[in-house]
Amino acid sequence: LNELLNEREDDDMDQLAQAFSALEEDRVYQIIDKCLEKSSDPLLILNELSTGMEKVGQLFKDDEYALGELIYSGEIFKGAMDKVKPFLKDGDDKPLGKVIMGTVEGDIHDLGKNIVITLLECSGFQVIDLGVDVPASKFVDAVRETGADLVGMSLLLTTAMDSLRQAVKSLNDAGLRSRVKIMIGGAPTSERLKENVGADFYGRDAVEALAIAKRFFNQ
Amino acid sequence: MKAHERIAATVSLQCPDRVPLAPLLDHWAAPYAGITNAVLMNDSEQRFNAVLKTAQDFRWDMTFLADTANVTLLKAGVPARIKLPGIDLPENSTHQFDEIGAMKDEDFDILEKDGILGLGTVLIPRIYPEMNIEQTLMDVDQAGREITDQALRLRAKGIEPAVGFVIPGPSFEYFCFARSVNKALLDIRKHPAKMKSAGKRFCEDILGLAILTSSQNAIQRVFIGLSRSSPVFLTNRHFEEFILQT
Numbered sequence: 001l002n003e004l005l006n007e008r009e010d011d012d013m014d015q016l017a018q019a020f021s022a023l024e025e026d027r028v029y030q031i032i033d034k035c036l037e038k039s040s041d042p043l044l045i046l047n048e049l050s051t052g053m054e055k056v057g058q059l060f061k062d063d064e065y066a067l068g069e070l071i072y073s074g075e076i077f078k079g080a081m082d083k084v085k086p087f088l089k090d091g092d093d094k095p096l097g098k099v100i101m102g103t104v105e106g107d108i109h110d111l112g113k114n115i116v117i118t119l120l121e122c123s124g125f126q127v128i129d130l131g132v133d134v135p136a137s138k139f140v141d142a143v144r145e146t147g148a149d150l151v152g153m154s155l156l157l158t159t160a161m162d163s164l165r166q167a168v169k170s171l172n173d174a175g176l177r178s179r180v181k182i183m184i185g186g187a188p189t190s191e192r193l194k195e196n197v198g199a200d201f202y203g204r205d206a207v208e209a210l211a212i213a214k215r216f217f218n219q
Numbered sequence: 220m221k222a223h224e225r226i227a228a229t230v231s232l233q234c235p236d237r238v239p240l241a242p243l244l245d246h247w248a249a250p251y252a253g254i255t256n257a258v259l260m261n262d263s264e265q266r267f268n269a270v271l272k273t274a275q276d277f278r279w280d281m282t283f284l285a286d287t288a289n290v291t292l293l294k295a296g297v298p299a300r301i302k303l304p305g306i307d308l309p310e311n312s313t314h315q316f317d318e319i320g321a322m323k324d325e326d327f328d329i330l331e332k333d334g335i336l337g338l339g340t341v342l343i344p345r346i347y348p349e350m351n352i353e354q355t356l357m358d359v360d361q362a363g364r365e366i367t368d369q370a371l372r373l374r375a376k377g378i379e380p381a382v383g384f385v386i387p388g389p390s391f392e393y394f395c396f397a398r399s400v401n402k403a404l405l406d407i408r409k410h411p412a413k414m415k416s417a418g419k420r421f422c423e424d425i426l427g428l429a430i431l432t433s434s435q436n437a438i439q440r441v442f443i444g445l446s447r448s449s450p451v452f453l454t455n456r457h458f459e460e461f462i463l464q465t
Contacts, residue, residue, distance in 0.1 A: 023408075067452045068404040075405060108302060108315050111400050159313060 013040065013048055020052025021059065023069060025076045028052075032083050042087040046124075049080055053122050057207040067115065070206060074118030095126035097217035098148040102130030102139060103186075105163040109156035112186055115206040116152060120213055136163070136170035143176050150216055152209065153199070155186040164189075165197045172198070183212050222280035223379045241281035241381060245288040246313055248273040256312060257305025260290045263362070267369045274378050281379040284369055286442070288314070291362040295355050297387055298322060298342045298397035321345045322397035327413040335424040342397060367436040383438030384429040388445055390418030390465040395447045403447070407457055418465035 012031050019027040035045055056073040059065040085093070099120055103113050110132045117127045128146050130138055139151060151171070153164055164184060171177055183201035184194055185208075194202040201216075203209035220228065220236045228235040249259035252269035259266050266285050274282040286292065293301055299316040302308055308315070321342050330338040340352050370380040387393055394403040394414065406414050429441045448462045 025408075063450075064454075066450060066454045066457075068407060068457065069454070071401055071404050072408055106308070106312065108317055114401065157313065157315075 012038075013044060016045065016048040017052040017055065020049055020073070020076065020080075021055035023056075023072055023076065025072075025079070028076055028080055029083065032080055036083065036087060042084050043092060045080075045084050046093075049077060049084075050123060053077060053119070057119070057210065060205075060207050067111075070115055071118070074115070074122060077118070077122040093124070096124040097150065097213065098126045098128070098146060099150045099152060099213060100128045100130060100139065100142045100146065100148045101152040101154070102134035102142075103132040103154045103156075104160050104167055105133055105135045107155045107157045107160035107163070108132040109154075109186075112156070112206065113152070113154040116154070116185065116203070116209045119206050119210040123210060123214065125213060125217075134167075136167040139167050140170050140174045140176065143171065143180050144174075149180060150213060151180055151182050152203075153182060153184050155184075155188065158188045161188060161193065161197075164193075164199075168197045168199055181216060183209060185209055222377055223374070225280050226379050239280040240277070241279060241379075243381075244270060244273065244283045245285050248285055250311070251276075255305065255310040256288070256314075257303070257310045259285060260288050260303065260314065261305075263289075263365045263369075267365075267372070271373065271376065271378075274373075275376065279378060281381050282373070283381040283442075284366060284373070286366070286382065286385050289362060290314075291358045292385070294347060294350070295339070295343070295359045296385070298339075298346060298393065300346050316396060318396060318399040319346065320397075320399045320402060322394070324410070326397075327410065327417040330417040331413075331420050335421055335428070363432065363435065370436055370438050380438045382440045382442040383433035383436045384441045386425050386429055386441055386443045388443060389448060389462050390414070390421040391453075391461050392444060392447055393421055394418075400447055400452070404452065407453075407461060411460075414461060415464065418461070422465045 012034055016028065016031045016035070019031060032045055036042070053073060056065060056070065060070055101113055101117050103110055117129055120127050128142055128148060130142055139153070142148070143151060153167055155161065155164055168182055171180060171182065181201065182199040183203055184197070184199045185203040189202055191202050201212045203212050222239070225235040225237070225239045226241065229239050246256050246259060248269040249256045252272045254265055254269055259269055266289070270282055270285050290301070290303065293314070297316060298321055299318045302315045302317055304310055304312040304314060326338060326341060329341055343350055343352060343355060373380050387396065391403060391414070394406065398406065433439050433441060448458065450458070453462065
């Protein structure tokens with residue numbers, strides 16, 4: 001009987017990643033409730049959610065999903081985490097790495113930045129969100145205060161490119177560049193701009209930004 | 220061919236004497252004419268002079284009257300708080316929209332029942348507590364008269380005004396401003412029926428306003444903005460369901 005029950009539990013678990021990537025919100029929650037009722041390991045649930053999120057990222061890359069689907073998947077993930085969190089032990093949700101994110105000064109667009117944050121958090125990173133219209137000095141202070149290893153700078157407006165340059169320069173001037181890497185993203189950014197301002201990574205979209213963070217933290 | 224003939228020939232798929240020039244112009248006229256973006260957005264006469272100088276110098280056949288940089292129209296028509304050059308931003312910045320999420324879930328019903336003007340009277344005080352609805356309506360009326368007058372003056376110089384009305388986009392674009400892009404994208408999943416029924420009412424009302432205004436100012440072309448309806452934001456299925464229909 002135990003074997004049969006374990007098998008059924010495995011079935012539920014197997015369906016979790018599939019339901020998540022298909023964005024079946026109610027079904028995801030039902031499966032999690034069922035697994036938690038059966039005292040399944042919450043880390044296994046997190047693992048399946050993470051697999052589901054990877055699949056969503058792949059569907060986005062394949063143009064099957066658009067930004068709307070990425071945002072919705074983040075919403076489902078948050079709902080799922082609310083259910084799983086009370087069952088985690090201390091240390092179970094130790095972050096994979098610490099990332100600072102912000103939209104540079106003179107630009108108040110936050111959609112792209114927020115999607116990157118959602119994907120990072122869903123994948124187990126701790127994110128310090130500085131918000132929008134962030135002056136260069138705030139990036140410097142945040143690196144000093146949090147000890148984060150990676151800083152993400154976002155912008156939509158071409159007019160904010162100088163602010164990006166200034167933010168990178170301020171981290172250089174503060175002597176922090178040896179201990180922190182910078183990734184940039186947003187409509188006017190490119191590999192060329194990355195080189196030009198002296199950043200380390202350029203992410204074409206949120207999924208790429210996540211891949212950069214994973215590579216950087218060896219995940 | 221005169222400018223308006225060249226445009227008309229092109230629109231009716233006939234052969235013009237040359238390719239007509241009709242760029243979408245908003246803030247660019249300001250630095251070209253030597254004024255700040257703040258002045259361009261707030262001073263109707265200086266805005267018109269900047270537009271006219273730019274269009275004449277580059278020998279354009281048709282020009283926008285920098286309608287998308289007109290503070291009065293932006294404040295009345297776009298349901299998000301605008302950060303303005305000279306006030307919230309440096310003098311020469313481009314304005315930016317702060318999507319404060321002024322439209323609540325229950326406001327879909329107001330839109331469906333009382334239409335776009337009914338919803339506007341609810342949203343404007345939430346977005347701009349300092350604004351008065353009666354004054355706003357008078358300001359919009361005045362802006363409409365100025366556009367009619369400027370269109371006549373532009374035509375007298377042999378240049379065709381581009382559009383008589385600017386529609387912020389299909390209802391989804393409006394909801395992106397009013398609810399925030401994030402919320403509007405989630406609404407597609409969480410309140411699809413409301414989005415469609417309220418969106419249908421939005422579409423009927425905005426078309427009515429566009430036809431009325433274009434008849435009054437005698438510029439029988441409208442601009443329909445699309446940015447958040449692109450495939451980056453929406454899948455083809457959602458585009459067909461939520462954009463094409465409304």
